[in-house]
Amino acid sequence: MDRGSAVYFCVMTKSKKYYIAKQIKLTQKKHIKIYNHIRNKQKGRETEESALRTGAFFGKEAYMTSKTKVRGIAAAAIMLAAAGLAGCGSEDDGVTTIKMLQYKPEAVDAFQELETRFNESHEDIRLEIDSPNDAMKILKTQLVREDYPDIIAIGGDINYSNFLDAELLADISDFEGLSDVKEAYLKMDKELEYVPMDGVYALPYMANAAGVLYNRDIFEEHGWEIPTTWDEFISLCEEIKSEGIQPLYFGYKDVWTCLAPWNAMAVDLAPSDVCYQVNAGNTTFSENYREVAEKQKQLLDYAQNDPFAYSYNDACTAFARGEAAMYVIGSYAVPQIQSVNPDINIDSFIFPASNDPEKNILNSGNDLQFSIMNKCENKEAAYEVLRFFMEDENIQYYIDDQNAVPCKEGDFELAPMLDGMKSYIEEGKLADYQDHHYPAEMSVDAMIQTYLMDDSEDALDTFMQRFDTQWTRYNRDIIRKVQEYTEEHSGNE
Amino acid sequence: MGKKKMKNDRERTFALITIPIVLLFFCFNTLPLLKGVFYSFTNFKGYGSYDIVGLRNYMDLFSDSRVGNSYLFTIKYAVVCTIIVNVVSLILALGLNSKIKGKTVLRGIYFIPNILGGLVVGYIFSFFFTYILPAVGQTLGIEALSSSMLSSTKTAWFAIVLVGAWQSIAMNTIIYISGLQTVPEDVYEAGSLDGATGWRKFKNLTFPLIIPFFTINMVLCMKNFLMVFDQIMALTKGGPSQSTESISFLIYNNGIDGGQFGFQSANAVVFFVVIVAISVCQMRFMGKKEEQL
Numbered sequence: 001m002d003r004g005s006a007v008y009f010c011v012m013t014k015s016k017k018y019y020i021a022k023q024i025k026l027t028q029k030k031h032i033k034i035y036n037h038i039r040n041k042q043k044g045r046e047t048e049e050s051a052l053r054t055g056a057f058f059g060k061e062a063y064m065t066s067k068t069k070v071r072g073i074a075a076a077a078i079m080l081a082a083a084g085l086a087g088c089g090s091e092d093d094g095v096t097t098i099k100m101l102q103y104k105p106e107a108v109d110a111f112q113e114l115e116t117r118f119n120e121s122h123e124d125i126r127l128e129i130d131s132p133n134d135a136m137k138i139l140k141t142q143l144v145r146e147d148y149p150d151i152i153a154i155g156g157d158i159n160y161s162n163f164l165d166a167e168l169l170a171d172i173s174d175f176e177g178l179s180d181v182k183e184a185y186l187k188m189d190k191e192l193e194y195v196p197m198d199g200v201y202a203l204p205y206m207a208n209a210a211g212v213l214y215n216r217d218i219f220e221e222h223g224w225e226i227p228t229t230w231d232e233f234i235s236l237c238e239e240i241k242s243e244g245i246q247p248l249y250f251g252y253k254d255v256w257t258c259l260a261p262w263n264a265m266a267v268d269l270a271p272s273d274v275c276y277q278v279n280a281g282n283t284t285f286s287e288n289y290r291e292v293a294e295k296q297k298q299l300l301d302y303a304q305n306d307p308f309a310y311s312y313n314d315a316c317t318a319f320a321r322g323e324a325a326m327y328v329i330g331s332y333a334v335p336q337i338q339s340v341n342p343d344i345n346i347d348s349f350i351f352p353a354s355n356d357p358e359k360n361i362l363n364s365g366n367d368l369q370f371s372i373m374n375k376c377e378n379k380e381a382a383y384e385v386l387r388f389f390m391e392d393e394n395i396q397y398y399i400d401d402q403n404a405v406p407c408k409e410g411d412f413e414l415a416p417m418l419d420g421m422k423s424y425i426e427e428g429k430l431a432d433y434q435d436h437h438y439p440a441e442m443s444v445d446a447m448i449q450t451y452l453m454d455d456s457e458d459a460l461d462t463f464m465q466r467f468d469t470q471w472t473r474y475n476r477d478i479i480r481k482v483q484e485y486t487e488e489h490s491g492n493e
Numbered sequence: 494m495g496k497k498k499m500k501n502d503r504e505r506t507f508a509l510i511t512i513p514i515v516l517l518f519f520c521f522n523t524l525p526l527l528k529g530v531f532y533s534f535t536n537f538k539g540y541g542s543y544d545i546v547g548l549r550n551y552m553d554l555f556s557d558s559r560v561g562n563s564y565l566f567t568i569k570y571a572v573v574c575t576i577i578v579n580v581v582s583l584i585l586a587l588g589l590n591s592k593i594k595g596k597t598v599l600r601g602i603y604f605i606p607n608i609l610g611g612l613v614v615g616y617i618f619s620f621f622f623t624y625i626l627p628a629v630g631q632t633l634g635i636e637a638l639s640s641s642m643l644s645s646t647k648t649a650w651f652a653i654v655l656v657g658a659w660q661s662i663a664m665n666t667i668i669y670i671s672g673l674q675t676v677p678e679d680v681y682e683a684g685s686l687d688g689a690t691g692w693r694k695f696k697n698l699t700f701p702l703i704i705p706f707f708t709i710n711m712v713l714c715m716k717n718f719l720m721v722f723d724q725i726m727a728l729t730k731g732g733p734s735q736s737t738e739s740i741s742f743l744i745y746n747n748g749i750d751g752g753q754f755g756f757q758s759a760n761a762v763v764f765f766v767v768i769v770a771i772s773v774c775q776m777r778f779m780g781k782k783e784e785q786l
Contacts, residue, residue, distance in 0.1 A: 137749055253732065308644035308732075309644035443735065443751075446734060446735045449733060449734050450734030450735065453646065454734075
């Protein structure tokens with residue numbers, strides 16, 4: 001056993017020890033899981049290793065080496081030791097335990113604080129929040145084993161659509177807190193349903209916003225104006241370039257970052273329900289995405305040399321050090337940037353992809369939302385947890401900690417780097433990330449990367465054609481479902 | 494009478510040792526494999542409900558360009574890596590087996606890459622390829638090295654070959670050294686009477702006698718490299734533009750992360766068959782060439 005985990009156990013809170021002690025009683029099999037979870041928490045970078053272990057599931061048995069077994073035994077030993085230390089926490093009768101799994105590794109501390117606050121103020125409900133690293137994978141493996149948490153705190157993306165489609169989530173339309181949530185965010189969740197469903201299945205909590213982050217100091221020094229149209233944006237880039245400063249910096253080695261400019265521009269240039277319309281057979285992506293793709297390629301002229309060599313971290317670091325004036329990414333990158341340079345003065349503006357300023361809207365999506373699982377036995381207790389999270393003071397705490405955008409109506413104080421987006425948030429002029437509708441296995445991000453690297457004449461046509469054919473292939477079952485629904489629906493009328 | 498009882502005791506002991514292992518092997522190896530085969534006939538996402546879709550996944554496999562590319566990449570990678578690793582480690586082993594100073598220390602040093610985890614090595618090399626190598630290339634004015642090897646579809650695969658080979662040479666060298674130590678000295682003495690030196694000594698005496706080790710190295714290498722995963726995860730994550738997606742990586746990535754559990758199970762089944770076939774062929778082919786003293 002490594003020393004790190006022993007130290008971790010010593011500094012753990014009492015509630016955590018209680019939690020672990022209880023787990024041991026439940027089942028021995030969980031030892032390894034908990035141990036891995038603690039390890040992962042501790043060493044954020046070891047994500048892939050846990051992934052390897054999951055990979056063994058698929059016939060990669062070679063990875064289940066004796067090393068893993070030794071670790072398992074070590075884990076069991078630690079667990080028993082911990083049980084001794086905790087003095088066998090007694091199980092109080094009449095206390096309902098609500099288990100929550102949340103997927104944001106950067107918000108672990110915030111969730112821990114909220115967990116403590118909740119447990120201090122509630123006698124009859126005990127909230128246990130699990131924040132594993134790479135939570136979506138952990139959650140999916142838990143689902144394979146039919147081991148369900150009560151509440152899941154995930155993003156409003158394709159995973160939500162899939163969970164909903166798999167009938168895992170409970171209808172929460174009788175939860176009173178829903179009326180406080182901004183209409184735009186509820187609508188986004190509606191659009192994530194493959195076929196329109198009755199009821200509400202998620203409570204939007206926090207949103208993030210994507211666009212262009214800029215270095216306020218550099219901009220003020222040169223007196224540059226915030227662009228409101230595509231032409232203005234391009235001429236701004238030219239101007240920055242002519243003064244010998246790097247206008248943009250990309251971390252395209254991490255493929256998912258290719259989606260940041262893509263999403264930010266697609267909300268301006270393509271309808272928000274384009275994926276549903278394609279599934280229903282009403283349109284194609286070639287008709288809607290051509291301009292987005294062209295413009296994203298044009299941005300490469302203003303990027304650093306060989307953007308495909310640098311990762312997301314590299315790009316954040318470069319922007320933080322003032323090596324570039326602007327960075328097309330979401331608000332989620334701010335903590336990372338500030339960790340390199342805490343004094344950086346950042347502001348943001350929405351990506352002006354269209355030449356009509358009215359069409360340019362904010363790219364904002366549900367970054368964190370709560371869903372109650374169908375299997376949850378005590379829904380009222382789960383509602384109580386949601387009520388607690390929706391209290392203004394807790395929302396403000398989370399916003400301050402995470403620079404997030406609240407989905408609840410109300411007068412909250414936003415982080416200064418969102419100044420340029422504030423009016424859009426208040427007016428609700430926003431649309432969801434289009435990639436929230438793309439199936440993960442289709443790897444649209446890698447397709448965009450391929451297209452950006454492709455220098456041939458017909459690169460755009462190849463890309464558009466590939467997008468359409470791949471889409472039909474990966475969404476076959478969903479398309480069938482949507483078309484069945486449309487037929488049924490028109491039949492009833 | 495006593496003898497028979499003893500034999501029974503012996504057999505019982507063997508049974509006691511074997512049966513639990515067989516059960517464990519069945520539970521943790523065979524059963525998951527069978528389950529995987531079952532899921533390969535469904536459109537299972539990894540959770541929720543699913544339908545049985547018959548052979549659709551298998552038909553898709555053969556028409557999916559991404560899967561095809563991953564097979565091409567993996568086989569190319571495995572073949573190149575196996576050749577490089579075996580040539581280099583055989584040369585190293587010959588050197589480390591001869592009478593030189595500091596032999597033990599050198600053996601220790603050459604073994605270090607094998608102790609380090611694949612991911613750690615991957616991250617270190619990732620840094621090396623992104624920052625250090627281009628900097629060196631730029632100062633020396635070498636065009637080919639001045640941009641990151643990992644960012645071009647033409648060179649990224651070779652960067653992974655370098656890292657993979659660098660790491661597995663250690664283990665193969667050890668196997669070759671132990672092979673070389675099994676060659677008795679008197680064979681060389683007899684050979685030297687007939688005038689065998691240098692290359693001819695290696696070709697006609699040493700190599701035929703270490704062919705069993707060569708076989709095992711070839712098979713192990715090929716199998717390990719076909720299942721390449723860590724290096725890809727740490728170096729490129731399948732990029733740039735999906736040019737370095739290995740089969741294992743694709744199975745893992747799309748099966749667990751994307752909702753293609755069923756489809757990738759089918760891929761895993763096919764991959765399993767491919768690996769078994771390649772290993773059997775190698776064993777057959779090499780088995781014929783082995784020499785016995």
